[in-house]
Amino acid sequence: MNLDFTPVWQGMSGLLHGAVVTVEVTVAALALSCCVGLLVGIARLDPKKRIVYGIASTYVLFFRGTPLLVQLFLLFFGLPQFNIMLPAFTCGMIGLGLYSGSYVSEIVRGAIQSIDNGQMEAARSMGMSYGQAMRIIILPQAVLRMVPPLGNEFIALIKNSALVSLLTISDLMHEGQKIIAISYRSLEVYLAVALIYLVLTTIASQILRLIEKRLRVGGMVQ
Amino acid sequence: MSAPEMTPNAKPILEICDLGKSFGSVRVLHDISLKVMPSQVVVIIGPSGSGKSTLLRCCNCLEIPQQGSITICDKDIVTDGVVLPEKELNALRMHVGMVFQSFNLFPHLTVLDNVAVGPRRLRGMKKADAEDLARAQLAKVGLAERADAYPAQLSGGQKQRVAIARALAMEPRVMLFDEPTSALDPELVGEVLQVMKALASEGMTMIVVTHEMGFARDVADEVLVMDGTVIEHGKPEEIFSNPQHPRTQSFLQSILSPG
Numbered sequence: 001m002n003l004d005f006t007p008v009w010q011g012m013s014g015l016l017h018g019a020v021v022t023v024e025v026t027v028a029a030l031a032l033s034c035c036v037g038l039l040v041g042i043a044r045l046d047p048k049k050r051i052v053y054g055i056a057s058t059y060v061l062f063f064r065g066t067p068l069l070v071q072l073f074l075l076f077f078g079l080p081q082f083n084i085m086l087p088a089f090t091c092g093m094i095g096l097g098l099y100s101g102s103y104v105s106e107i108v109r110g111a112i113q114s115i116d117n118g119q120m121e122a123a124r125s126m127g128m129s130y131g132q133a134m135r136i137i138i139l140p141q142a143v144l145r146m147v148p149p150l151g152n153e154f155i156a157l158i159k160n161s162a163l164v165s166l167l168t169i170s171d172l173m174h175e176g177q178k179i180i181a182i183s184y185r186s187l188e189v190y191l192a193v194a195l196i197y198l199v200l201t202t203i204a205s206q207i208l209r210l211i212e213k214r215l216r217v218g219g220m221v222q
Numbered sequence: 223m224s225a226p227e228m229t230p231n232a233k234p235i236l237e238i239c240d241l242g243k244s245f246g247s248v249r250v251l252h253d254i255s256l257k258v259m260p261s262q263v264v265v266i267i268g269p270s271g272s273g274k275s276t277l278l279r280c281c282n283c284l285e286i287p288q289q290g291s292i293t294i295c296d297k298d299i300v301t302d303g304v305v306l307p308e309k310e311l312n313a314l315r316m317h318v319g320m321v322f323q324s325f326n327l328f329p330h331l332t333v334l335d336n337v338a339v340g341p342r343r344l345r346g347m348k349k350a351d352a353e354d355l356a357r358a359q360l361a362k363v364g365l366a367e368r369a370d371a372y373p374a375q376l377s378g379g380q381k382q383r384v385a386i387a388r389a390l391a392m393e394p395r396v397m398l399f400d401e402p403t404s405a406l407d408p409e410l411v412g413e414v415l416q417v418m419k420a421l422a423s424e425g426m427t428m429i430v431v432t433h434e435m436g437f438a439r440d441v442a443d444e445v446l447v448m449d450g451t452v453i454e455h456g457k458p459e460e461i462f463s464n465p466q467h468p469r470t471q472s473f474l475q476s477i478l479s480p481g
Contacts, residue, residue, distance in 0.1 A: 116326075118322060118324055118326035119326060119328065121284055121322070121326065122320075122322065122326035122327075122328070122385075123328075124284070124315070125282050125284060125315055125318070125320040126315065126316065126340045126344060126388075126389075126392060127312045127313065127314075127315040127316035127340070127344050127392070128312065128343070128344065129308065129309075129312055132343060132344075136339065136343060137328055140330050141328075141329065141330050144330075
């Protein structure tokens with residue numbers, strides 16, 4: 001077996017550029033995912049609010065229950081039939097964001113429901129509205145419990161973002177494949193690509209550890 | 223404790239009329255009527271499962287009774303299961319302080335912020351003013367020096383005193399105490415009862431659900447004995463020395479001479 005990493009070195013600037021695109025699409029998708037996840041998670045707290053709960057649950061059912069690749073293709077190849085042509089990057093961001101949002105919504109819902117009901121009662125009995133109690137009392141406590149599972153979700157998102165290479169987005173995966181197309185060095189290039197993904201996910205998990213540590217400052221025991 | 227003035231035109235702070243409440247098919251409260259006058263201390267006693275806590279929780283609509291009405295400061299907060307509109311209910315709840323058995327302090331806020339959060343967010347006070355008020359309330363319950371601690375760093379008795387300060391910071395017209403000492407180690411009960419006694423002597427209107435018969439005897443203007451409904455009520459000396467209802471007799475016997 002002979003390994004030749006020369007094409008990797010020669011294509012390194014492309015790979016690094018791809019890595020930047022991967023980070024961009026992931027961070028954009030994460031922002032969308034957290035916003036959607038928070039709203040949907042809160043919407044699914046009370047099954048008695050039928051309409052809101054129904055809409056939110058249908059969203060989760062679809063986006064958690066179908067493959068991400070199918071969702072991305074629906075956005076990129078399906079929407080043009082309605083004359084909606086979104087740029088590839090936008091499709092990638094929306095697709096990843098909505099897919100991940102369905103998981104984040106469950107993280108949000110679980111964290112909120114894990115806060116002792118007495119907290120809501122104490123807040124409401126002071127005269128806070130439901131929204132105030134949520135914002136001032138419940139969510140700050142729930143966020144702390146969301147961080148570890150959100151970290152998992154963030155890392156999964158980085159890895160899943162490789163699929164957007166199929167929408168012509170020049171992300172890390174896409175750049176790797178371009179090098180392979182000229183050099184035929186699949187093993188070496190994919191190893192290099194895997195290594196760069198590993199670096200990205202490691203950095204992400206370190207950042208999350210720091211965030212968790214920062215949030216825990218203040219003697220809060222849970 | 224001076225008896226509340228019973229002048230004919232004195233208006234009750236809280237009035238309950240023919241209250242009834244069921245959980246599913248289980249009827250927990252029925253035919254309850256009660257008037258609480260300003261500065262009056264009403265203590266509710268009774269066996270567990272007799273609906274004492276439920277009655278108290280109905281008073282600020284944490285539970286919604288299906289029958290009867292509750293009037294606080296001349297406002298009907300609930301009538302036959304129909305609750306006051308959300309905004310008015312929230313405004314009224316500010317005047318009704320509640321202290322829970324399990325404290326329910328906000329663990330992500332310091333002791334000071336636990337007490338200041340209400341005045342700041344609900345009474346529109348400036349941060350500095352709210353904190354001054356909070357410090358004053360904490361001093362009142364003897365915890366001024368723990369202002370910067372977090373609830374997790376306090377003993378049970380201290381937590382409950384902070385919870386009382388938190389309720390007081392809203393300057394309530396009436397305070398509801400739901401078994402405030404039941405979750406405490408025996409040696410910590412005294413400090414909480416002392417704070418409550420001081421409050422009563424300052425003229426705070428209080429409704430207290432408790433198993434502390436000593437407190438009831440010393441502080442109550444009126445004692446209610448409950449078992450799904452009010453089976454007996456009167457001055458503490460009447461209830462404790464000469465209970466009329468057989469259920470009251472057996473309950474007092476079991477609690478005053480256990481074993």
